[in-house]
Amino acid sequence: MRDRLASWRPRIDEAIESLLPREIDEEYLQRFFGDPSYAYDPDALQIALADPMWDLLDRGGKRWRAVLFLVLVDGLGADPDEFVEYACIPEILHNGTIVVDDVEDGAEMRRGDTALHLDRGTDIALNAGNAMYFLPLKVITQNPAGLDAATRLETYEMLMHELNRTHLGQGMDIAWHNEPEIHVGEDEYLEMTACKTGCLVRIVTRLAAIVTGQPDDVQETLGAYAEDLSIAFQISDDVLDIENTLDQAGEFGKAFGNDIREGKKTLMVIHAAEHADPESVARLEEILWAEETTDDEVVEAIDILQSTDSVEYARDRAAEFAASATAHLDDLDLDPEAADALEAFATYVVDRDR
């Protein structure tokens, strides 16, 4: 299975290149975007679209959304080769949101290099990032798998639903980030994560269900798997940030105490705010809200999280969500090899150490 997963990676990149070549020319522009009314400027579009997009894509990223999609298509009894272009939809969308998020957060680094908007300018980066929201959806019009009209309509409606909810999740996260108090509860946190992180993964699994013609209940179950998996992933990511900070292992592309410095309202922070004494909560809020944070203050904030066993609590919750994700798979009639891969994936997101 692992060999087969690895073997898809070049096919995925080839498909991305068919949607967005590294070298833009007239022929591509005409084929992909239609005849110009006057004349395209391929050189300008090389700078505005192809260069920034491939800069980001070439920085790595495991293309796991595309691979997950193909594993699912396979597991549902269809031929992944027929659907490689569709695998690019969530992959390119995801990379687009990364560019936009970095502008929103004022991030300085991305995948071990300067964030795109600092490297190429906010104008170029943001337009390219937003173009990545629409460019991959052309696959549905191009219709390489010969889907009928009802299936294509269902694909659009699913995408619009999930992309709307993505912006709800991001909106909640930003609004919380912009206020000093920690007043949000666990349910709101889980909703935010389900929307912000989960909807893009729901696109992966629901798209696989739709294009292979699964009944609604299979699509729903796969959506639930994706949501639980994403929540497990996000909580684990936040826990890892704290654990790496404790190990002073700041070299994983993240600065020391990144989330504390950013003032992120993680599940650990929310749990601590609910269980610590008022004085500690006030101090935690103060450190998270501060413009500048010393290393000692980062450690102090983590001490507060640990005084309420909030790191352990979050680690347990992540494991529960991973288990819940896996449990959904039992309701499906998946090819056993694919089911194993999906289960391994759920285990991986909570067991990884970076």
Place this chain on the structure above:
Amino acid sequence: MRDRLASWRPRIDEAIESLLPREIDEEYLQRFFGDPSYAYDPDALQIALADPMWDLLDRGGKRWRAVLFLVLVDGLGADPDEFVEYACIPEILHNGTIVVDDVEDGAEMRRGDTALHLDRGTDIALNAGNAMYFLPLKVITQNPAGLDAATRLETYEMLMHELNRTHLGQGMDIAWHNEPEIHVGEDEYLEMTACKTGCLVRIVTRLAAIVTGQPDDVQETLGAYAEDLSIAFQISDDVLDIENTLDQAGEFGKAFGNDIREGKKTLMVIHAAEHADPESVARLEEILWAEETTDDEVVEAIDILQSTDSVEYARDRAAEFAASATAHLDDLDLDPEAADALEAFATYVVDRDR
């Protein structure tokens, strides 16, 4: 006709409010975005979505895209009342692009007030702006006019086509803006404008054709009307910026010599670069490229544009595009009152003085 146009304005705002209420509550979130998996945070979404969006919408804007849509629906023999929600699609999309453009350009002002990203933070503004790309498309799923599946699919495909081209146009404009030389020709300029400004207006007219069930040739003709109208509008806008600068009438929400200071590659600039002596072209490029521009330099640049009759040339080209827009109307079997309104609209965009 003018009374009827004015009478639609409150109906349009009411329809926008049905898509995006001024006050966000659980009931709306559930109805519009579906049941939460855990719990929405309406207060956070008030701050993240409703407040910034209505801040911008309440700053004015004539909602002319929505009105144009309704005039067309009427002129094509359908009942505008049935399609008011669809009129919100291009209107909200347009307002979303404004927020994003202002972030890209680092604009300071918008509609006589502080640009949204400076007022509320880049994170809030950008997420709200991008949310406006997807939120209005929910109308197609809600399907208030009871459109059949084929029509809804056609609507999505049209929108994705035009929104992709919008990002091509913006990309070309940005790439040119980021280089000191003026090497682009008139055809590339017209393509950029057709994409960047035209595609959103093409959405207005093509959407009216699609939802009222017009044959393809009517939709194409209306798309051509929209494109020519938009080019006429954009060239006139650039000419007006120069004329207002000459009158020192900088109070129209724009600073003195705005486009020159920004280094915008307008049709006038392109025409001058093709017709002026090399020394003047080099000086024009220098002034447009400079970080800081004095009032004297603005006047000097305009002198170069006038030495080649480039302002007059652009004014003539705008009139030609307005005439071409109007000529398309002859190919259509529109209600005469609507045809008059569309013709008046084309005349207005080139004859206005602000």
